[in-house]
Amino acid sequence: MRKDAAVVIKMIAAISVQKKKLEEQEKEMRAQLIKAMEQYGVKKFDTPEVTFTYIAPTVRNSIDGAKLKKELPDVAASYTKTSNVSASVKIEVKG
Numbered sequence: 001m002r003k004d005a006a007v008v009i010k011m012i013a014a015i016s017v018q019k020k021k022l023e024e025q026e027k028e029m030r031a032q033l034i035k036a037m038e039q040y041g042v043k044k045f046d047t048p049e050v051t052f053t054y055i056a057p058t059v060r061n062s063i064d065g066a067k068l069k070k071e072l073p074d075v076a077a078s079y080t081k082t083s084n085v086s087a088s089v090k091i092e093v094k095g
Contacts, residue, residue, distance in 0.1 A: 036055070048094070056087055
């Protein structure tokens, strides 16, 4: 039983390391894709397997709930904060 667990632990560790490397590569490639889509004005394109959709940067408004609850729960508008949202690419795997 311990031998089986050791094998599983080693396999999970190896997969986790590979996953981290792939996620880092994906992050770099997404940045390159965003740059190219912005440069050429491409909003969306499809392959047989995947759909890529450009999402433009925007500004997001949200309520600082902790501060609002602490001070004045009735005055929500005065506690709205604004944050920038970076451009991104949505990738949908088909099927």
